[in-house]
Amino acid sequence: MRKLLFLCFFIAIGMMANAQSSDELRRQQAEIQKEIDDLKETLRATQKNKKASLGQLALVQQKLRLRQKAIDNISAQINMIQGTINQSRSEINKLRMELDTLKNQYEKSVMYAYKNRSNYDFLNFVFSAASFNDAVKRVEYLKTYRNFRQQQAENIKTTQNQLQQKIAMLEQTRKQKDEVLGKQEKEKMVLQEEKKEKDDVVKGLKAREKEINREITAKARADKKLRDGIAAAIRRETEKARAAAAAAAKKEDEANKASGNTTATAPKVKSRSNSVLESTPEGAIISADFEKNKGRLPWPVDKGRIKIGFGTYSIENTTVKGNNPGLTIETDVNASVKSIFEGEVIAVFDVEGNYAVLVKHGKYFTSYGGLANVSISKGQKVTAGQSLGRASTNNDGSGEIEFLLMRESTNVDPEAWIKRR
Numbered sequence: 001m002r003k004l005l006f007l008c009f010f011i012a013i014g015m016m017a018n019a020q021s022s023d024e025l026r027r028q029q030a031e032i033q034k035e036i037d038d039l040k041e042t043l044r045a046t047q048k049n050k051k052a053s054l055g056q057l058a059l060v061q062q063k064l065r066l067r068q069k070a071i072d073n074i075s076a077q078i079n080m081i082q083g084t085i086n087q088s089r090s091e092i093n094k095l096r097m098e099l100d101t102l103k104n105q106y107e108k109s110v111m112y113a114y115k116n117r118s119n120y121d122f123l124n125f126v127f128s129a130a131s132f133n134d135a136v137k138r139v140e141y142l143k144t145y146r147n148f149r150q151q152q153a154e155n156i157k158t159t160q161n162q163l164q165q166k167i168a169m170l171e172q173t174r175k176q177k178d179e180v181l182g183k184q185e186k187e188k189m190v191l192q193e194e195k196k197e198k199d200d201v202v203k204g205l206k207a208r209e210k211e212i213n214r215e216i217t218a219k220a221r222a223d224k225k226l227r228d229g230i231a232a233a234i235r236r237e238t239e240k241a242r243a244a245a246a247a248a249a250k251k252e253d254e255a256n257k258a259s260g261n262t263t264a265t266a267p268k269v270k271s272r273s274n275s276v277l278e279s280t281p282e283g284a285i286i287s288a289d290f291e292k293n294k295g296r297l298p299w300p301v302d303k304g305r306i307k308i309g310f311g312t313y314s315i316e317n318t319t320v321k322g323n324n325p326g327l328t329i330e331t332d333v334n335a336s337v338k339s340i341f342e343g344e345v346i347a348v349f350d351v352e353g354n355y356a357v358l359v360k361h362g363k364y365f366t367s368y369g370g371l372a373n374v375s376i377s378k379g380q381k382v383t384a385g386q387s388l389g390r391a392s393t394n395n396d397g398s399g400e401i402e403f404l405l406m407r408e409s410t411n412v413d414p415e416a417w418i419k420r421r
Contacts, residue, residue, distance in 0.1 A: 025077050032070045039063045042305060052204025053396045054212070055307045055330045057315065060198045062305075067191045074184040081177045088170040095163045102156045202316060209318050215395060216322045222352040223325055226369050226402065233347035233358050234365060234409050238276060245279040275408060277363040287362030290341055297340045297418045298385065300368055300403050304331040305421075307400065310413040326367070326404030327414050333399040335391045337368050339382045340418065348378050356402075357388045366414075369402035370394075 043059045205212060278284040308328035314321035339359050343366070347358040356369035359382060371389035376382060391399035405414040 022080060025073055029073050032066055036063060036066050052201050057201050058307050060201050064194055064198060067194055071187045074180060077180050081173060084173050088166060092166050095159060099159045102159060205315055206318050212320050225351050226356055227325055229349045230358055230367055237346055241276045241279055245276055275363040283362045290361045290364045294417050299418050300337050300340055301331040301335050304329045325411050326402055329401050329403055331391050331399040333393050335399045336387045337371055337389050337391055337401055339386050339388055340366055341384050343382060345376050345378055345380045345382060348374055354392045355389060363408050365406040367404040370400055
């Protein structure tokens with residue numbers, strides 16, 4: 001009976017853990033499906049423009065990634081259900097073995113009782129005791145033995161009920177697995193249809209290959225001007241910070257000499273990097289705060305989608321390729337473009353007829369290019385969420401900005417720093 005109780009306890013614990021994991025997978029599946037539905041809505045809006053665009057391709061590719069993620073999620077659910085089935089089978093086998101043992105023990109006790117069933121045997125067993133106390137003990141023994149047989153019968157009934165329940169649960173789990181397998185097959189069929197949709201967009205882009213290459217060439221030219229302007233502004237900030245640090249060190253040295261303290265001061269131990277842009281307490285604090293918010297920083301626009309990601313990119317079956325220094329984000333026309341973190345505007349410059357704003361956050365810099373107009377000026381302090389200007393309109397009739405992130409003079413992928421959408 002004790003073994004049976006332990007078995008039931010571990011079965012219950014396992015069922016609770018599986019239920020929690022299964023609930024989490026279903027929650028993730030619902031989130032993925034919501035993302036897919038949102039993408040479909042956005043894609044329908046972009047398809048009003050009959051021309052295939054890089055924005056449409058990015059949306060279709062994102063939808064494919066999400067669809068594959070949904071299929072992988074279902075596979076995880078199937079694996080978990082199969083694990084539950086395997087565990088149930090094991091538990092059923094254990095219960096059957098336990099039931100066989102109980103039946104065997106009960107059979108032996110019944111046979112013994114049958115062989116010694118006469119009142120004469122009972123009285124003979126009691127009255128053959130050496131003393132009255134011994135006779136009382138023998139009566140108690142016989143009562144206990146009778147109760148033991150009754151308990152054996154109860155244990156058999158309980159184990160049979162648990163066995164039937166476990167078999168019923170196994171059958172229910174098998175049906176659940178069949179249902180999830182059916183969902184997975186449907187998702188795979190939808191995936192194939194969406195791959196065809198992506199191929200159609202690629203064909204449309206192939207037909208516009210020369211036009212798109214001209215756009216990419218113009219973008220590369222604008223990107224170079226943007227990078228050159230950013231690099232020059234960061235160099236100026238670095239030189240300014242280095243000069244300020246040298247002046248502070250000289251002032252401290254002169255103060256020590258004037259006070260007669262000629263003992264060299266011990267160098268300060270820095271807990272962060274040796275960036276000159278963090279030589280002031282303010283610079284070190286804002287850099288540290290910026291880093292703490294990695295992956296949680298807001299987007300520079302309220303509504304937006306990544307048209308071209310960071311780094312090298314290309315379109316299959318075409319000669320279209322490029323290297324993006326940041327994120328090209330498609331948004332609403334005239335959308336407000338906002339600073340993603342507090343900082344100081346260190347440059348506002350023109351790039352191919354549009355504006356770019358560079359904001360300093362300690363040793364980090366964010367650049368917001370492709371602005372039709374600006375609402376701030378150089379040297380101004382800005383807060384997170386403060387509007388810097390408005391997005392310009394691209395060749396496809398949508399709003400578009402170029403968003404870059406630098407650690408000192410090195411470009412990093414902004415997508416790793418902003419919130420996931």
